[in-house]
Amino acid sequence: MEGGVDYLIDERKKAQFDVEAMKVAWAGSRQAFELSDRIAKLVANDPIFEKFSRPMLGRKELFKNSLRKVAHAWKLIIDLRLSEEEAKLLRHYIDEPAYTDLQWEMFIPAIEGQGTEEQKRKWLPLARKMQVIGSYAQTELGHGSNVQGLETTATFDPQTDEFVIHSPTLTSSKWWPGGTAKVSTHAIVYARLILDGQFHGVHGFIVQLRNLENHTPLPGITVGDIGMKFGNGAYNTMDNGVIRFNHVHIPRNQMLMRVSQVTREGKFVQSDVPRQLLYGTMVYVRQKIVADASKALSRAVCIATRYSAVRRQFGSRNGGPEIQVIDYKTQQSRLFPLLASAYAFRFVGEWLKWLYTDVKQRLEANDFSTLPEAHACTAGLKSLTTSATADGIEECRKLCGGHGYLVSSGIPELFATYVPACTFEGDNVVMMLQVARFLVKTVSELGYKQPVGTTAYMRRVTALMQSNCAVRTAEEWLNPGVVVEAFEARSTRMAVACGQRLAKFENPEEGFAELSADLVEASLAHCQVIVVSKFVEKLQQEIPGKGVKRLLEVLFYVYALFLLHKHQGDFLATGYLTPKQASLANDQLRILYSKVRPNAIALVDSFNHTDHLLSSILGRYDGNVYPKLYEAAFNDPFNDSDIADGIHQYVQPMLRQELHSAKL
Numbered sequence: 001m002e003g004g005v006d007y008l009i010d011e012r013k014k015a016q017f018d019v020e021a022m023k024v025a026w027a028g029s030r031q032a033f034e035l036s037d038r039i040a041k042l043v044a045n046d047p048i049f050e051k052f053s054r055p056m057l058g059r060k061e062l063f064k065n066s067l068r069k070v071a072h073a074w075k076l077i078i079d080l081r082l083s084e085e086e087a088k089l090l091r092h093y094i095d096e097p098a099y100t101d102l103q104w105e106m107f108i109p110a111i112e113g114q115g116t117e118e119q120k121r122k123w124l125p126l127a128r129k130m131q132v133i134g135s136y137a138q139t140e141l142g143h144g145s146n147v148q149g150l151e152t153t154a155t156f157d158p159q160t161d162e163f164v165i166h167s168p169t170l171t172s173s174k175w176w177p178g179g180t181a182k183v184s185t186h187a188i189v190y191a192r193l194i195l196d197g198q199f200h201g202v203h204g205f206i207v208q209l210r211n212l213e214n215h216t217p218l219p220g221i222t223v224g225d226i227g228m229k230f231g232n233g234a235y236n237t238m239d240n241g242v243i244r245f246n247h248v249h250i251p252r253n254q255m256l257m258r259v260s261q262v263t264r265e266g267k268f269v270q271s272d273v274p275r276q277l278l279y280g281t282m283v284y285v286r287q288k289i290v291a292d293a294s295k296a297l298s299r300a301v302c303i304a305t306r307y308s309a310v311r312r313q314f315g316s317r318n319g320g321p322e323i324q325v326i327d328y329k330t331q332q333s334r335l336f337p338l339l340a341s342a343y344a345f346r347f348v349g350e351w352l353k354w355l356y357t358d359v360k361q362r363l364e365a366n367d368f369s370t371l372p373e374a375h376a377c378t379a380g381l382k383s384l385t386t387s388a389t390a391d392g393i394e395e396c397r398k399l400c401g402g403h404g405y406l407v408s409s410g411i412p413e414l415f416a417t418y419v420p421a422c423t424f425e426g427d428n429v430v431m432m433l434q435v436a437r438f439l440v441k442t443v444s445e446l447g448y449k450q451p452v453g454t455t456a457y458m459r460r461v462t463a464l465m466q467s468n469c470a471v472r473t474a475e476e477w478l479n480p481g482v483v484v485e486a487f488e489a490r491s492t493r494m495a496v497a498c499g500q501r502l503a504k505f506e507n508p509e510e511g512f513a514e515l516s517a518d519l520v521e522a523s524l525a526h527c528q529v530i531v532v533s534k535f536v537e538k539l540q541q542e543i544p545g546k547g548v549k550r551l552l553e554v555l556f557y558v559y560a561l562f563l564l565h566k567h568q569g570d571f572l573a574t575g576y577l578t579p580k581q582a583s584l585a586n587d588q589l590r591i592l593y594s595k596v597r598p599n600a601i602a603l604v605d606s607f608n609h610t611d612h613l614l615s616s617i618l619g620r621y622d623g624n625v626y627p628k629l630y631e632a633a634f635n636d637p638f639n640d641s642d643i644a645d646g647i648h649q650y651v652q653p654m655l656r657q658e659l660h661s662a663k664l
């Protein structure tokens with residue numbers, strides 16, 4: 001047997017559920033499935049969107065090719081009259097970081113959220129037709145996480161009714177904004193507002209960077225690329241930029257003025273809208289990043305699962321086949337929790353999208369009451385899901401053994417493209433510390449204020465602090481109420497313990513800094529409550545299709561009990577579980593893995609990933625791994641000739657002992 005074609009055919013026959021119905025459950029609805037499937041095939045069948053050769057291209061060629069793909073995609077959007085939703089899917093399936101990500105996910109949302117009605121009327125139609133191309137220039141060489149520490153200045157000049165945008169120091173150079181180095185014509189630049197010598201906080205300004213006719217930078221603007229990033233291909237299709245402003249004048253009406261206004265006379269007016277709305281774009285993008293985590297993790301898991309069914313090692317009896325590596329319990333205990341996590345993140349992402357839509361509608365109606373919770377949820381879940389996904393992709397590489405390290409496995413590029421998600425849109429630790437602030441506040445108010453939303457479980461603080469887990473058998477862990485209560489009790493106990501220790505500090509900020517590592521752990525525990533509860537809520541809905549709900553229940557228990565096993569130190573230290581109960585959870589986990597095993601291939605088929613999206617020989621749908629790996633090796637341009645450049649010059653003289661006289 002040269003490939004694994006028969007193995008995957010056999011595996012698919014073992015499925016105990018309706019794969020087509022699971023595809024719909026994964027997509028969210030039949031309509032969402034059909035839409036997504038149609039766009040995925042459109043991209044997969046278009047040779048311009050080929051991406052297998054991407055890691056072998058030099059930077060300039062890579063970038064030009066990326067510009068070509070974006071132009072081709074835009075042409076398709078117009079010719080096929082694709083909706084905004086379809087265009088988003090098109091970008092997802094093209095699977096190449098590009099300036100359009102910033103245009104659609106940051107520049108436009110920033111104007112929508114922070115612009116006045118007049119500004120929206122002017123800028124949004126231009127941006128939506130791609131007549132201006134915008135980026136999001138917040139981070140500087142010296143500051144990223146600390147937004148209030150940004151140094152770029154926007155000084156109002158009452159003489160000309162303009163703001164003067166200036167980079168006063170080297171460290172104030174804008175650094176990282178995607179799409180800026182070579183493409184964007186405009187940027188939302190975050191700068192310190194200065195009126196009559198007084199600082200009035202950091203605000204966003206629409207600044208034109210390039211001449212729309214010939215694309216040259218405007219006077220006073222120095223702009224360039226910040227250099228190659230991690231991995232071949234990967235994020236290097238994006239032109240992350242550096243910008244220096246030398247007293248660049250922009251009209252007053254290009255300050256985004258929904259939150260605060262500057263009058264013609266140079267007076268600062270603070271509206272009723274809270275200052276935090278300036279950060280609204282980040283709430284939107286963090287929500288989007290959570291939704292995307294399941295897409296990235298499911299890709300890696302799909303590759304590792306298919307390959308684990310094709311790959312065989314050891315255990316051959318009487319010349320028969322060796323054991324499929326997916327049958328090793330260790331392989332299952334590493335792979336199946338990641339498979340379950342992909343589903344868990346899919347469902348929590350769906351819920352977060354709902355939460356964001358609700359907050360957005362409220363904000364439009366000037367109801368800001370749910371913004372703090374939305375901020376804490378998006379920050380915390382962004383941190384949890386991206387960290388787990390980045391680690392999960394790397395684990396999948398190891399699950400594929402040596403072949404996982406080959407670029408043709410599709411995993412190295414996926415990893416290199418994905419890992420910055422742990423840093424951009426807020427470093428993951430800094431984000432968890434935001435959750436910690438929210439939790440500390442919630443806990444300190446417990447005596448007189450009912451917690452709401454995702455912290456509502458803390459209303460039962462007394463019960464959660466005092467009662468203990470009642471599980472006596474492994475079977476008793478198969479109860480969603482029991483599982484969720486365990487997570488809620490652990491989270492409440494960790495948060496309350498942090499609150500009690502904080503109260504001993506005279507200076508709360510000093511206490512917060514001192515206890516920050518514990519606070520991050522308490523925040524993670526709270527975020528895990530959210531993911532686990534949202535999975536349970538999903539299971540309470542009607543889920544059609546033979547066996548679909550049952551398999552999702554299995555995955556829920558795998559996800560939750562795996563986390564419980566991994567963090568059993570917390571569950572034991574807080575006193576909610578006994579060592580015996582933790583051990584029973586682990587026993588149940590092993591039983592659950594055996595329930596996943598026959599369904600593993602069908603569960604990853606349910607992601608409906610095309611071979612184009614996976615771009616992986618190990619993860620091919622047909623399982624034809626070995627012949628294709630062999631073919632790809634000899635198709636590599638490095639194998640064009642048997643004698644590589646440099647052999648005659650540097651190797652042959654060594655073999656002939658003539659190196660001393662060779663010209664090096």
Ligand SMILES: CC(C)(COP(=O)(O)OP(=O)(O)OC[C@H]1O[C@@H](n2cnc3c(N)ncnc32)[C@H](O)[C@@H]1OP(=O)(O)O)[C@@H](O)C(=O)NCCC(=O)NCCSC(=O)CCCCCCCCCCCCCCC(=O)O
Nearest residue numbers: 101105138144145147276279282283292296375424425426
């Ligand atoms: C959160 C901060 C660290 C806060 O700092 P401070 O403590 O200094 O606070 P402030 O004084 O500023 O404010 C305090 C106050 O405000 C509240 N707050 C803070 N943030 C928010 C918010 N967002 N919403 C609401 N409220 C907020 C806070 O809780 C306080 O409230 P109280 O006073 O009541 O306590 C902040 O400074 C911060 O956010 N820092 C991080 C900076 C950051 O995130 N920068 C992002 C730069 S842009 C960027 O990185 C772009 C990345 C590229 C993205 C590409 C777009 C593509 C999208 C799709 C992505 C898919 C990826 C998938 C890849 C693949 O699959 O291949």
Ligand SMILES: Cc1cc2nc3c(=O)[nH]c(=O)nc-3n(C[C@H](O)[C@H](O)[C@H](O)COP(=O)(O)OP(=O)(O)OC[C@H]3O[C@@H](n4cnc5c(N)ncnc54)[C@H](O)[C@@H]3O)c2cc1C
Nearest residue numbers: 136137138139143144145176177178420423424425426429
């Ligand atoms: C691929 C990529 C694309 C990007 N695109 C854009 C873009 O389009 N526009 C844009 O404006 N920016 C962009 N960024 C910048 C990005 O948003 C920042 O890098 C990010 O917000 C982190 O900030 P930083 O670099 O200042 O990290 P730092 O804050 O310097 O972090 C360094 C370390 O310090 C720790 N740390 C920092 N503060 C604290 C604290 N208070 N407590 C405890 N630990 C702390 C962090 O955990 C981290 O370990 C991009 C970055 C990347 C990697």
